[in-house]
Amino acid sequence: MVRSFHILLFIFLLGNSSLFAQTELGETLRSTDTIKENKINMLAPAKAAFYSAVLPGLGQVYNKKYWKVPLVYGALGTTIYFYLSNNKKYNSYRDAYKRRLEGFNDDDYAYLDNSRLIAAQKFYQKNRDLSLLLTGLFYVLNIVDANVDAHLMQFNVNDNLTFKPNLYRNEFTTKEDLGICITWKL
Numbered sequence: 001m002v003r004s005f006h007i008l009l010f011i012f013l014l015g016n017s018s019l020f021a022q023t024e025l026g027e028t029l030r031s032t033d034t035i036k037e038n039k040i041n042m043l044a045p046a047k048a049a050f051y052s053a054v055l056p057g058l059g060q061v062y063n064k065k066y067w068k069v070p071l072v073y074g075a076l077g078t079t080i081y082f083y084l085s086n087n088k089k090y091n092s093y094r095d096a097y098k099r100r101l102e103g104f105n106d107d108d109y110a111y112l113d114n115s116r117l118i119a120a121q122k123f124y125q126k127n128r129d130l131s132l133l134l135t136g137l138f139y140v141l142n143i144v145d146a147n148v149d150a151h152l153m154q155f156n157v158n159d160n161l162t163f164k165p166n167l168y169r170n171e172f173t174t175k176e177d178l179g180i181c182i183t184w185k186l
Helices: 002-019 044-054 058-062 066-102 114-152
Strands: 161-169 176-184
Touching (some): 044 058, 058 114
Antiparallel strands (some): 161 176
16 A cells, blocks of 8 residues: 555656757747638728728729729719700790690691690600619619629638539449539638
8 A cells, every 4th residue: 555655656746847848948839820710891891881882983992992993883874864854855845735725736746736745745754753663773873883892892702712613423324413612621
């Protein structure tokens, strides 16, 4: 019994002394971080959307997507042009119809009867309203594009993350099958 106690005491003392055998005084272990962390600005999508709401195309400039600015102004400018053009023609036909009801027949549309003036009014009013709707749609699309683009700039897209379709031959049916391969390299 005394002998086993001495053996346990010897192992205990030997074990405690070996804990400090590999380090010198003042030396500490330092680990280096090998993963570079990108800082994410959480307010960037909100800023981009706000800038695009204030001035269309400014959110795209904030996201450094300068090639999208002519597309934004082209879409908005085209729909505004058609709105103004259809509104002018609608007002012209409406004024001619009102003058016709008052008994005057000396306008530019003397060759048209009343039913054709009403049909032209309805046609240009419908096109004017559609142009206004498309203008609003392109304006909202501009804001959404700036917001989504700012969100997508924060994602990690490199060669370590891949997603690609793969065609392979099925051994049992000898037909081509489509598969999806998702690869994540650490």
